[in-house]
Amino acid sequence: MTTTASSIATVGLEAAPSRLSARLDTRPEARRVLDLARDTFIEGYRVDMGLLAARLGVDRTSVFRWVGNRDALLSEVLWSLAVPTLVQAEHATEHLAGAERVADLMTTFTRDLIVADYFRTFLRREPARALRLLTTAESPIQRRFVATVEWLVTRELGDAPFHGTITPEELAYLLVRVSESLTYADLITGDEPSPARARTAFRHLLRVG
Numbered sequence: 001m002t003t004t005a006s007s008i009a010t011v012g013l014e015a016a017p018s019r020l021s022a023r024l025d026t027r028p029e030a031r032r033v034l035d036l037a038r039d040t041f042i043e044g045y046r047v048d049m050g051l052l053a054a055r056l057g058v059d060r061t062s063v064f065r066w067v068g069n070r071d072a073l074l075s076e077v078l079w080s081l082a083v084p085t086l087v088q089a090e091h092a093t094e095h096l097a098g099a100e101r102v103a104d105l106m107t108t109f110t111r112d113l114i115v116a117d118y119f120r121t122f123l124r125r126e127p128a129r130a131l132r133l134l135t136t137a138e139s140p141i142q143r144r145f146v147a148t149v150e151w152l153v154t155r156e157l158g159d160a161p162f163h164g165t166i167t168p169e170e171l172a173y174l175l176v177r178v179s180e181s182l183t184y185a186d187l188i189t190g191d192e193p194s195p196a197r198a199r200t201a202f203r204h205l206l207r208v209g
Contacts, residue, residue, distance in 0.1 A: 011151045012144030030066045044121045075139050099206040106202045110179045111195035127187045135180045
């Protein structure tokens, strides 16, 4: 994976495009549904296909034809919110480099997810669906997240991190799983999500003193 041809905002989509993501630039009706669903999600309300159709003045069949099923739409909504959060974390760590930057970027991203009220509202309202969409290979979200973190690892640590003892892909997967386990700790183990614990875990994993 190159570190120059892509950016943090595009690499995930390039690695795991979906039917909906491929249509957003050419099908304005799909973009309208996604934008409305995203606004609804940020406002803390359930994304309901029937209500979206009603607000757009179309029937449910049209909405499903444009964007796919509810899981497909929610996956795009979630990733559309993850990307600016990742970009913000990247900007916040511009003064760092190497493993320390990766650790701080992952910490910042994880912290921002933990404290986002609209995100926590979704997790509490639909915990099983949230875990399925966010933490399993059935959804493109985890694949995009891993690909993005792999891109970051390669950029900051090269093609052979830690003297080649681990590949960028393997390290990225570990970092993503740590992020997931600590962001969704309340759903997985009943523990309180903790940015401090996330920081400690990332720094240990990346051997940052």
